[in-house]
Amino acid sequence: MLRFEKREKISVQLRILIPVISILLGMLVGGVAVMFSHINPFKVYKALFIGAFGSSYVFSETIVVAIPLILISVGLVLVFKMNFWNIGAYGQYIIGAIFGTYFALNSPETMSRPALLTIMCIAGIVGGALWALIPAALKAYWEVNEVITTLLLNYIALYILKFLMYGPWRNPRSFGFPLTKTFDLNAQLPKLISHTRIHLGLIFGIIAAIIIWIIIEKTRFGYEIRVIGENKNAARYAGINIGKKVMIAMLISGGLAGLAGLSQVSGVIHMLQIQINPDYGYTAIIVSWLSGLNSLVALIISVFLGGLSAGASQIQITMKVPIGIVGLIESSILFFLLGGAIITNYKLYYKGRKII
């Protein structure tokens, strides 16, 4: 019935059209789901849009969500390019936040703000990178499945955070709540725009996106990564040390996730607590996949999905639409995108007649 024939050339139009259609269809699924709950989908989407992009303040909140998404997703682009499935940004984010917080709480008060913030950022990067190195090394040396190890490390990281917050790191003056003390101003990432919560992390994200793009497109390392992703055996014959490349790419990816966690804690929350939004680590997977593994496109997609998140938290309060709608829409978009990939790669015939 259905028959596929490989396309010789992948057209640019399809490359853009398929993600756009996927997004629209994904939102259609979300709309139908909302209708089943007897809520008017048009009202929901209108409120969601206004909640995400409707005023300069809500748009700034969208950007605040987009910052960690950018930092994490551009790192994921790098590792996904080589078909290494880092699902562990969630954990790398948490460990980065923990490492950075250590210096926020334990540095001498005389230390200057730039010095302290530099140390915290480096600590965040190192924390995330080390946490990412565990599954990378296990894969490189023993071929341990990275999907499972990165995921399990997420739960382990979460319980480490819980242990610290209910134990040694809890502020004795927090009335029993699992919070550290509020960071001194010296340990807070500076705001970029006053009266908003947009912080220096945005600059980190944009720089990271550009650097990752340069690495992939313009360097030998990037070329090797692409070869590994396209054909492992060819890479091996070409003498590429796959394990080593995996570890380097994971150090970068994990480091960026760690920096994202540190930025969130230092730039937005201003303390360590249990809820520091590590779920961005999962959303970023969707961002990088939607971007077609292009770190510059990931910048735009981050703002789009950041808006979806920010808008959804608005309609959760105002219209009582459960936050699960975000996951529902995001996963539907992904399903359409994954299914739609066949149209970019193959010509489709139905009963002998070409459809597309």
Added chain:
Amino acid sequence: MPDTYSIIIALSVMTVESGTMLLFPVIGEIFTERSGILNLGIEGMMIIGALAGFAAAYTTDKVYLAFFIGMLAGGLASLIHAFITITLRGNQVVSGLSLTIFGLGVTNFYGQRFVNLQLSHTVPEVIIPGLSRIPFFGPVFFKQDYIVYMSYILVIITWFILFKTKAGIHLRAVGQNAKAADAMGINVYKVRYFLTFFGGLMAGAGGAYLTLNCAPFWLDSITAGRGWIAIALVIFAMWNPIYALIGAYLFGGINALQFQLQSMGTTIPSSLLNMQPYLLTFILIIVATLLVKTKHIGVPKELGIPYAREEK
């Protein structure tokens, strides 16, 4: 203060219960992966089964009906993955992840009205005459419920089918070398569809058993990563249903132990106790990988590779 023997019995009973919840999904995924399809959506299918089962039990008060509804819900969810990865040859890793995000989202969305509700009763205990009198083994394995008994039978039947029947050879062939299997006249697509669906049914069953028996209430994200542990246990089990039983009970044991320690008021922080199952699975997966590597057993060679039949 209860004596040591009864504590051990209580622990073992709980081990079997929380092991059973994992045993179903592990067996399901073993078959899905044996056919060459990697489905990382277990967590999503489990939680869909958990909510469907809970909702059905809460509204009808019929636990067995609810169990089958949960199972079916997991099966239906798996068809999304089947269509995308088998028919449309989409990326299996991302599709499975997406299924998990879908499951967590959809259950959060439709589960709101059930949050914090409790079931009036769980799956009833059925004592097997005779067998239940065996010291230790009797009370642990034969004072359970029909669903647990079903899991024993499932292990034996699936092991038998996989290794002792022609159907088992065929389905393993599909995962080892789809092209050769096709040449033998096996319908690769059909086998993969069916076994992905079976994996979904089993994940749904595990999820339903969770909310119908182990934790008879509804909370957001109630599966708490058990689907991922199930995927890890598939490797630990080396794609063999008998070892799956051992793996699931081992995990169930750790789970029961940390639970027991907490209820006895230990001074060990609960965060560290809750971490143990994940840490144990993490270590197990490394050991299992090294074992599989040296012995070269079990791993379906074409796991994750879509099959594109060449047209004549």
